[in-house]
Amino acid sequence: MYEKLEQYFKSRTIIDQPTLDHIVGHFTLIKTKRNELLLKQGDICKHYYFVNKGCLRLFTINKEGVETTRYFAFEGAFGTALPSLITQTPAFEFVQTIEKSELLRISRDSFFNLVDTVPQFARVYRQILELGFITAQKRIYGFQGFDAIEKVKWVMNYQPDFLLRVSNKMAASYLGITPSTLSRIKSKL
Amino acid sequence: MYEKLEQYFKSRTIIDQPTLDHIVGHFTLIKTKRNELLLKQGDICKHYYFVNKGCLRLFTINKEGVETTRYFAFEGAFGTALPSLITQTPAFEFVQTIEKSELLRISRDSFFNLVDTVPQFARVYRQILELGFITAQKRIYGFQGFDAIEKVKWVMNYQPDFLLRVSNKMAASYLGITPSTLSRIKSKL
DNA sequence: CGAGGCCTTGACCGCGGTCAATGCCCGTGG
DNA sequence: CCACGGGCATTGACCGCGGTCAAGGCCTCG
Numbered sequence: 066m067y068e069k070l071e072q073y074f075k076s077r078t079i080i081d082q083p084t085l086d087h088i089v090g091h092f093t094l095i096k097t098k099r100n101e102l103l104l105k106q107g108d109i110c111k112h113y114y115f116v117n118k119g120c121l122r123l124f125t126i127n128k129e130g131v132e133t134t135r136y137f138a139f140e141g142a143f144g145t146a147l148p149s150l151i152t153q154t155p156a157f158e159f160v161q162t163i164e165k166s167e168l169l170r171i172s173r174d175s176f177f178n179l180v181d182t183v184p185q186f187a188r189v190y191r192q193i194l195e196l197g198f199i200t201a202q203k204r205i206y207g208f209q210g211f212d213a214i215e216k217v218k219w220v221m222n223y224q225p226d227f228l229l230r231v232s233n234k235m236a237a238s239y240l241g242i243t244p245s246t247l248s249r250i251k252s253k254l
Numbered sequence: 255m256y257e258k259l260e261q262y263f264k265s266r267t268i269i270d271q272p273t274l275d276h277i278v279g280h281f282t283l284i285k286t287k288r289n290e291l292l293l294k295q296g297d298i299c300k301h302y303y304f305v306n307k308g309c310l311r312l313f314t315i316n317k318e319g320v321e322t323t324r325y326f327a328f329e330g331a332f333g334t335a336l337p338s339l340i341t342q343t344p345a346f347e348f349v350q351t352i353e354k355s356e357l358l359r360i361s362r363d364s365f366f367n368l369v370d371t372v373p374q375f376a377r378v379y380r381q382i383l384e385l386g387f388i389t390a391q392k393r394i395y396g397f398q399g400f401d402a403i404e405k406v407k408w409v410m411n412y413q414p415d416f417l418l419r420v421s422n423k424m425a426a427s428y429l430g431i432t433p434s435t436l437s438r439i440k441s442k443l
Numbered sequence: 444c445g446a447g448g449c450c451t452t453g454a455c456c457g458c459g460g461t462c463a464a465t466g467c468c469c470g471t472g473g
Numbered sequence: 474c475c476a477c478g479g480g481c482a483t484t485g486a487c488c489g490c491g492g493t494c495a496a497g498g499c500c501t502c503g
Contacts (some may be wrong), residue, residue: 125395133398135391148388157395180380187376191369194383199337201390202324206314206346209397209430213459226429233482241398246459248483402491422450435491437451450499460489467482473475 069141070115070169077192078185088179088186092169097162104160109184110149112170116142119166120230124238125158134239136200137163137231145192150176163231213242217250255283258330259304259358267374277368277375281358286351293349299338301359305331308355309419313427314347323428325389326352326420331367332382352420402431406439424436 067089074080074088092115096104104110106125114121121138123146135158138144149156150173162168171179179186207219217240221226228236228251237247262301264270281304285341286292294298295314298357305311310327312335324347327333338345339362341367360368368375396408406429409416417425426436 127399131399133395135394147384148391151384151388157392171491187380191376191380191383194380194387195336195340198383198387198390199340201394202337202385203346204394205324205390206316206322210316210320234480243460245461245484249459252483423448432492433450434452434493438491441451444503446501446503447498448501451497453494453496455493457474457492458490461487462485465483468480470477470479472477 066117066223067092067169069117073115073141074185074189075251077189080185084183084185088183089169091175091179092171093152094185095168095170097166097168098195099165100161100163102159103168104146104156104158106157107155108149109153110146110156110160113143113145113150113173113176114138115158115169115171116140116144117167117169119162119164119168121166121168122161122163122235123158124161124233124235133241134235137227137239139230147197163235208230208241213240213246214250216242217247255306256281256343258306262304263378264319266378269374273372273374277372278358278362280368281360282356282361286357288353289350291348291350292357293335293338293345293347295346295348297338297342299340299345299349300362301379302332302334302339302362302365303327303349304358304360305329305333306356306358308353308357309349310355310357311350311352311420312347313350313423313424321427322430326416326428328419352424353428392406393407397430402429402435403439404420405429405431406436 070089070092071085074085080223094117097119103112103114116138118140120140121142121144122134123136123138123144124132126132136144144160146156146158146160147152149158159183180190181187189245203223207223208216211219220236220240231239234244235249237244240247259278259281260274263274283306286308292301292303292310305327307329309329310331310333311323312325312327312333313321313323315321327331333349335345335347335349337343339346342362370376370378392412396412397405400408409425409429420428422436423433426433429436
C-alpha cells in the first residue's frame, strides 16, 4: 500500500526506514470512482493527495462555463489545489479522479507539521515546489504564441502517453483548444 | 543598500539582526543599464537577483523569433531563470533589466548554502516557490480560454500599474497578443 | 539633424471557434 | 440479454477575432 510512496521519498532524498514509517503513517488510503469530485471550486482544500493508482485532474470552470485543465497527476505523483491548501482560502480549482483510483491522502495539518519537523520531508516538498514551478513555466512558454497544431505536437513530445490516457474533451481543455479542433488535428496526424 | 532586502525577510519570517547580516552579506550590488542582458538563452544561470530599483524581465525567443515574456520583477522582488539555476542546465530564458536598475545578486552556491544552513532562509525560499507556483497557476487559468480584451482587463485588475510601467511591445509579449492588437484594445479603453 | 525603433492604424485573410447533425460507445434498467 | 439514452467523438458549414503586412508619425539617442 505504501510502496510507491516510500519509493517516491527514497528516490528523492536519503532517508531511513523509521523516518519513512513516521511519514507514511500520516497518509490514509481512499478509493474513488470514475469522475468523482474530491474538491469543488469554493471549498477549502484540506488534503494533499498522492496517486497510487488512477489519475487526478485539476481544473477550473470559468464564468462562461468553459473548463480549463491545469494538471493531470498520474500514478506516483502528488497533486492538490495548492493555493487553497496553503492559504486556506476558497479553491479556484476542482480536484477530480477521472478513473477509478486509489489515493493516499494526508491532512494539511499533518503535512505542514512534517515539513516543519522532518528535514527530509521539507526537502522533498521543496523539490515538489521547484518542479511544479518549472513545469508551469514550461507550460506557459510551450503554449503562448503557438497555434493549435504546435500545441498538440508539444504534448506528444513532452508527455507521449497523455493523449492516449485522457479523453479528447479533457485533453482539449488542457491544451486550450476545442474538442472539435483537437479531433481535426489528430485526423491529420 | 540592504534596507529593502532586510525588509523583505523581516516581513516574511522572524529573524534576528545577526542572522540577517549573515544573509545579506552574501549579496553584492550591481548596477545595470536599460535593456542590459544579464543572462542569455543557453547560458548556465549562476545568480539569484533581488531588485532594489528598476525592473527585471524574464523572457524567451522561440525558433520563429517571437518573444514571450513570462515575468516582470519590480522593486522588492526576486527573480532569475530558476530552472537553469536549480538544475545547472542551459537556460531557456533571457534575463534582462528593462530600465536602469540596481540589483542585489547572490551566487547559486551561496544561495543554496543558506537554504541548507539557515532555517529562516529556507522558509523564505519556500514562500518564494509557493508564491511563484501560485502566480504561474493564476496566469495559466487567467489566460487560457480568454480572448485578447479579457486578458488585457485581467492584467489591469491584477497588476494595475503594469501597463504603465512597461512598453507596449513587452506588455503584448507577456499577454500573448501582438502590439497591434494591444494598441487597438487600449484605444477602445 | 538623421536614423532607428516603437506606436498606431488600415486592409486583408486564415485559423480556429461555434453550432449542428450524425454515429459510436458504454452503462443502466427492463 | 437486449433496448434505450446520454455523453463524447467526429465532421461539415459558417464567420469573426486577431494575426500579418505595410504605411505614416513620433520620440529618443548618437
